Amino acid sequence: MLYMNSDILRRLQKLNQLKLTDSEERDVLAFFEKQSAELESLSSAIDTENVERMVHVMPILTVVREDVVVKNFTREELQAGAPETMDGYWQVPRLVE
Numbered sequence: 001m002l003y004m005n006s007d008i009l010r011r012l013q014k015l016n017q018l019k020l021t022d023s024e025e026r027d028v029l030a031f032f033e034k035q036s037a038e039l040e041s042l043s044s045a046i047d048t049e050n051v052e053r054m055v056h057v058m059p060i061l062t063v064v065r066e067d068v069v070v071k072n073f074t075r076e077e078l079q080a081g082a083p084e085t086m087d088g089y090w091q092v093p094r095l096v097e
Contacts, residue, residue, distance in 0.1 A: 004032035 009028060013020060020028065075088055084091040 003036070004029060 006025065006029065009020075009025060012018075079085045079088075079090065082090050
């Protein structure tokens with residue numbers, strides 16, 4: 001059930017750093033009131049007693065690969081194309097003097 005009143009709306013404005021005019025506040029409250037009325041009419045019109053709640057219409061499957069350390073390249077292979085290296089590190093021009 002949707003529930004909104006002017007106190008909650010003011011707290012949400014403060015949290016989200018918003019400033020609504022009085023007219024905009026009335027519009028928002030009217031919108032939530034209308035949504036609540038529509039939800040109530042649907043709740044009484046449709047029997048959802050044995051229907052499981054869901055978040056997504058389609059099932060979501062997260063495929064996670066096994067976390068295995070694989071060393072693909074050696075430091076020397078990676079630095080083979082470097083213009084300059086020193087003690088195993090890339091050497092780059094100084095940017096700030």
